[in-house]
Amino acid sequence: MLRKIFDFYYSGFTSMDxxxxxxxxxxxxxxxxxxxxKLFFMPDVLSQKAAGGSKADYISSRMTGAD
Numbered sequence: 001m002l003r004k005i006f007d008f009y010y011s012g013f014t015s016m017d018x019x020x021x022x023x024x025x026x027x028x029x030x031x032x033x034x035x036x037x038k039l040f041f042m043p044d045v046l047s048q049k050a051a052g053g054s055k056a057d058y059i060s061s062r063m064t065g066a067d
Contacts (some may be wrong), residue, residue, distance in 0.1 A: 013019070050058035 046055055046058065
């Protein structure tokens, strides 16, 4: 049954002409959006807070609440 579903979608995708280009544009836009979000809105807090290779100590202190 899963094979029939896969074959259905696979044959539909391979017979598309414009749809392939649209999916390519969608995928490129998603990659760009995720890269921009990652760069600007998700700073690497661990490398900023845990200096000198003490990342494990920093994480354990944050998890246990001990400062």
